Amino acid sequence: MRYIPHTAGDVTEMLERIGVATLQDLFVEVPESVRLKRPLNLQESASETELLREFKALAAANATPETHKSFLGGGAYNHFIPAVIDQLISRSEFYTAYTPYQPEISQGTLQAVFEFQTLICQLTGMDAANASMYDGASACAEAVLMAMRLTRRKRVLLSKALNPRYRAVVATYCRYLNLELVEVAVADDGRTDLVDLAAKLDDSTAAVVAGYPNYFGVIEDVAALAEQAHATGAKLVTAVAEPVALGLLKSPGELGADIVVGDGQSFGLPLAFGGPYVGFFAVRQKDVRGMPGRLVGETTDLEGQRGFVLTLATREQHIRREKATSNICSNQGLCALMVTIFMSLLGKQGLREMAEQNLAKAAYARQQLSAIKGFSLVFDGPAFNEFVVRSVAPVAEVLTRLEKVGILAGIPLAEDYPALADCFLVCVTEQNQREEIDALVAALQGGEA
Amino acid sequence: MTIVGTSGLVLNEKLLFEHSDPGRKGYSLPKLDVPTAELPAELCREEISGFPELSEVDVVRHFTRLSTWNYGVDSGFYPLGSCTMKYNPKVNEVAARIPGLAFIHPATPSHLAQGSLELMYRLQVALAEISGFARVTLQPAAGAQGELAGMLVIRAWHEARGSKRTKVLIPDTAHGTNPATASLTGYDVVPIASDGVLTLEEVEAHMNDDVAALMVTNPNTLGLFETNIEAICKLVHERGGMVYCDGANLNALMGIARPGDMGIDVMHFNLHKTFSTPHGGGGPGSGPVGVTEELTPYLPGPGIEFDGESYCIEATRADSIGRMMAFHGNVGIMVRAYAYIRSMGGAGLKYASEMAVLNANYVRARLEGVYDLPFTSRSLHEVIFSDKDLEGDCHTLDVAKRLIDYGYHPPTIYFPLVVKGAIMIELTETESQEVLDEFCDAMIAIAGEARDNPELLHQAPIRSRIRRLDETTAARKPKLKWEKGA
Numbered sequence: 001m002r003y004i005p006h007t008a009g010d011v012t013e014m015l016e017r018i019g020v021a022t023l024q025d026l027f028v029e030v031p032e033s034v035r036l037k038r039p040l041n042l043q044e045s046a047s048e049t050e051l052l053r054e055f056k057a058l059a060a061a062n063a064t065p066e067t068h069k070s071f072l073g074g075g076a077y078n079h080f081i082p083a084v085i086d087q088l089i090s091r092s093e094f095y096t097a098y099t100p101y102q103p104e105i106s107q108g109t110l111q112a113v114f115e116f117q118t119l120i121c122q123l124t125g126m127d128a129a130n131a132s133m134y135d136g137a138s139a140c141a142e143a144v145l146m147a148m149r150l151t152r153r154k155r156v157l158l159s160k161a162l163n164p165r166y167r168a169v170v171a172t173y174c175r176y177l178n179l180e181l182v183e184v185a186v187a188d189d190g191r192t193d194l195v196d197l198a199a200k201l202d203d204s205t206a207a208v209v210a211g212y213p214n215y216f217g218v219i220e221d222v223a224a225l226a227e228q229a230h231a232t233g234a235k236l237v238t239a240v241a242e243p244v245a246l247g248l249l250k251s252p253g254e255l256g257a258d259i260v261v262g263d264g265q266s267f268g269l270p271l272a273f274g275g276p277y278v279g280f281f282a283v284r285q286k287d288v289r290g291m292p293g294r295l296v297g298e299t300t301d302l303e304g305q306r307g308f309v310l311t312l313a314t315r316e317q318h319i320r321r322e323k324a325t326s327n328i329c330s331n332q333g334l335c336a337l338m339v340t341i342f343m344s345l346l347g348k349q350g351l352r353e354m355a356e357q358n359l360a361k362a363a364y365a366r367q368q369l370s371a372i373k374g375f376s377l378v379f380d381g382p383a384f385n386e387f388v389v390r391s392v393a394p395v396a397e398v399l400t401r402l403e404k405v406g407i408l409a410g411i412p413l414a415e416d417y418p419a420l421a422d423c424f425l426v427c428v429t430e431q432n433q434r435e436e437i438d439a440l441v442a443a444l445q446g447g448e449a
Numbered sequence: 450m451t452i453v454g455t456s457g458l459v460l461n462e463k464l465l466f467e468h469s470d471p472g473r474k475g476y477s478l479p480k481l482d483v484p485t486a487e488l489p490a491e492l493c494r495e496e497i498s499g500f501p502e503l504s505e506v507d508v509v510r511h512f513t514r515l516s517t518w519n520y521g522v523d524s525g526f527y528p529l530g531s532c533t534m535k536y537n538p539k540v541n542e543v544a545a546r547i548p549g550l551a552f553i554h555p556a557t558p559s560h561l562a563q564g565s566l567e568l569m570y571r572l573q574v575a576l577a578e579i580s581g582f583a584r585v586t587l588q589p590a591a592g593a594q595g596e597l598a599g600m601l602v603i604r605a606w607h608e609a610r611g612s613k614r615t616k617v618l619i620p621d622t623a624h625g626t627n628p629a630t631a632s633l634t635g636y637d638v639v640p641i642a643s644d645g646v647l648t649l650e651e652v653e654a655h656m657n658d659d660v661a662a663l664m665v666t667n668p669n670t671l672g673l674f675e676t677n678i679e680a681i682c683k684l685v686h687e688r689g690g691m692v693y694c695d696g697a698n699l700n701a702l703m704g705i706a707r708p709g710d711m712g713i714d715v716m717h718f719n720l721h722k723t724f725s726t727p728h729g730g731g732g733p734g735s736g737p738v739g740v741t742e743e744l745t746p747y748l749p750g751p752g753i754e755f756d757g758e759s760y761c762i763e764a765t766r767a768d769s770i771g772r773m774m775a776f777h778g779n780v781g782i783m784v785r786a787y788a789y790i791r792s793m794g795g796a797g798l799k800y801a802s803e804m805a806v807l808n809a810n811y812v813r814a815r816l817e818g819v820y821d822l823p824f825t826s827r828s829l830h831e832v833i834f835s836d837k838d839l840e841g842d843c844h845t846l847d848v849a850k851r852l853i854d855y856g857y858h859p860p861t862i863y864f865p866l867v868v869k870g871a872i873m874i875e876l877t878e879t880e881s882q883e884v885l886d887e888f889c890d891a892m893i894a895i896a897g898e899a900r901d902n903p904e905l906l907h908q909a910p911i912r913s914r915i916r917r918l919d920e921t922t923a924a925r926k927p928k929l930k931w932e933k934g935a
Contacts, residue, residue, distance in 0.1 A: 045794030059549025096521030176635035274555030274776025276733035334729030363486035
């Protein structure tokens with residue numbers, strides 16, 4: 001086995017030094033009754049060539065934006081990935097290291113995380129960000145838990161326009177914490193219904209949670225949400241599943257959000273069938289000590305040189321055990337590094353240009369689609385790069401018909417929103433050329449003729 | 450002894466923000482091929498204050514320099530106990546980057562995602578076979594999230610039976626994630642003592658009608674097999690509880706013994722430990738969970754199913770605890786882990802466990818007598834020493850820092866908490882006798898230095914790019930981001 005260096009001679013010599021006769025003698029403490037008395041029933045080992053042949057065959061059974069024209073979004077986005085990212089994260093000093101427990105030989109990871117925390121603060125308009133979370137949905141759940149700790153209240157209002165999978169993860173995390181989760185309706189413009197919110201907010205409410213942009217691609221009025229939440233002492237949690245939008249939109253921090261979470265996948269991470277992605281988590285200065293996850297801070301060494309360390313660890317599970325702010329141990333280190341490299345490359349100008357392209361392409365697609373007979377737009381609120389389309393013909397039929405001509409037209413909404421069973425969610429990014437959008441429009445039109 | 454640590458030329462590097470120069474750019478986008486669009490001005494921000502402006506070369510050099518300040522498994526021996534820092538095979542990286550696997554959208558209809566679904570299904574089946582469980586979910590993102598999923602499953606099972614138990618028993622040797630997870634599941638934690646391994650008597654004394662579960666780690670964090678595990682599981686079951694196993698140390702047992710056969714009800718895997726996926730500087734990992742047949746209805750949903758013809762994402766079951774992640778978990782990590790299992794085969798996995806245990810016992814034999822060995826029963830994959838016998842007022846931290854000068858990543862230190870000044874060494878199977886000998890020589894030399902020249906240890910590391918860092922000030926006056934002029 002090429003990953004295991006022992007020769008037969010080594011094994012003999014080592015057993016001798018240990019003072020046992022056979023390898024089996026090393027396992028004397030494992031009772032006979034629980035020993036596995038047969039070989040593991042797994043396929044024979046594959047050589048490198050066989051392995052890649054097998055995996056390529058599997059890969060060939062998948063549809064991707066390379067094989068299909070794709071308009072799928074809904075919390076995972078097909079964006080430009082600069083070549084630099086994979087080259088840099090392939091430095092094995094980055095990807096084969098672990099948690100920077102020994103700062104003297106982990107400064108690469110630590111400084112990059114410090115830069116990540118800074119960039120997330122700049123992007124979200126918040127004061128402090130952690131070293132990352134598993135994904136946007138779990139970060140959202142952790143934000144709800146944090147709001148509950150900060151306010152000592154047990155009722156949480158979730159906008160129905162928040163990504164349904166984020167809502168589901170919040171429900172899982174809160175399942176046995178005696179917390180009341182209440183849904184807030186969506187108004188006709190596709191934003192969270194402020195009237196319904198006002199009716200449901202009370203002085204037992206810990207948090208209001210909304211997407212920005214929301215699941216329908218509509219841009220919420222964060223300032224209004226914040227104002228209402230704050231009036232009853234609740235925290236506003238803003239979840240940003242599509243951070244490219246923040247290249248253009250006012251930051252949630254500027255608009256009054258108390259906790260900003262989101263997913264960094266759009267910033268240089270491959271779609272990879274849903275993960276690994278990376279959650280980000282940002283708070284106000286006064287709440288830093290109540291936040292979950294790892295934090296990196298700046299300090300100096302014995303000789304006065306600048307260096308970075310993991311800090312404020314007394315919030316964390318390895319010190320505080322059952323009293324920790326979260327059970328999270330790792331973060332998504334390498335993914336956070338990818339996001340950091342992405343933001344460094346795009347910078348001030350690039351992120352704005354990318355956001356403007358998304359806005360323009362989606363606006364073009366929206367306009368074209370709305371002109372087709374049998375299809376209409378559902379919401380009229382300001383939108384970024386996604387929008388909901390209503391179809392006269394059954395959605396499943398429409399999507400299947402388009403698949404046959406190589407187009408993944410969108411995500412059906414029936415399962416998550418029974419009232420929108422005749423609708424699907426379309427996403428258009430800078431990766432979709434005008435010809436692709438025109439092809440989508442033509443194919444939809446074709447069915448009507 | 451050849452000391453691999455030297456003082457080479459290491460380049461300094463500023464923060465990204467300190468390099469930034471207005472007007473530089475490090476990207477290219479295609480020319481916009483549709484008319485421009487605008488949002489209402491009141492929705493739009495000014496430029497992102499502080500965001501860097503850098504060329505591609507600036508960025509590449511910056512991160513390349515940072516990488517050289519890190520120590521990874523590819524740099525050298527990394528005996529970080531409980532983390533299983535084995536070699537990360539390169540073909541796994543290539544496999545995960547095959548475009549069809551890397552670029553598929555998670556909302557792709559099942560019939561157009563058969564490759565990923567088949568791979569995930571095969572991984573589920575392989576992990577079930579290795580662990581002896583009826584069914585595995587791949588959704589959790591990491592070990593701690595796997596623990597959460599597993600404990601939620603146990604709680605859901607209790608609730609379904611109308612049982613309102615409130616407590617969870619956790620041995621004092623457990624990882625901190627165990628009590629934190631129990632707490633997140635709404636349970637109160639009852640710590641129980643172990644004397645190296647858990648005794649039936651200790652569990653019996655605490656196991657009553659209010660205890661929902663026992664959380665164990667097997668082999669435990671002392672590297673010892675829980676020899677009473679069968680009797681303990683039987684007792685817990687008789688008294689209406691469930692047994693959760695932290696699978697962090699599965700690398701000792703592949704093909705040797707299966708947790709599912711010991712009476713354990715739920716266990717999480719750490720694909721980034723046992724199954725060779727890279728640790729990434731702190732993730733992404735992946736923490737699948739295996740359960741017995743009885744608990745399958747409560748697993749997180751949706752799961753991956755095979756109907757004999759094709760693979761599909763099943764609807765979330767009515768009794769499921771729900772979703773752990775926005776999509777299907779860290780699929781890119783699953784691809785790497787499955788590549789590892791395919792490369793090793795069943796016999797190879799068993800051999801890996803045997804060599805991991807051989808390595809631990811070899812290092813133990815070489816260092817016993819030099820360092821204090823608090824527990825003397827046979828070690829499995831890792832061995833725990835303490836600083837008790839060190840001279841010169843030197844402690845575990847000093848040994849760890851001095852090891853850096855010798856060119857090694859230090860072991861896990863001061864854990865488990867039950868051993869004062871613990872030095873927790875996990876070798877893994879991918880290290881040769883030669884590497885182990887050099888490491889042991891260094892450990893022995895350091896014990897000698899503690900006696901003869903303790904100041905050397907107190908000052909260590911002296912060869913690293915930076916010296917010991919002031920962690921107290923970092924925590925007292927936290928500076929968590931760069932600010933202009935600060």
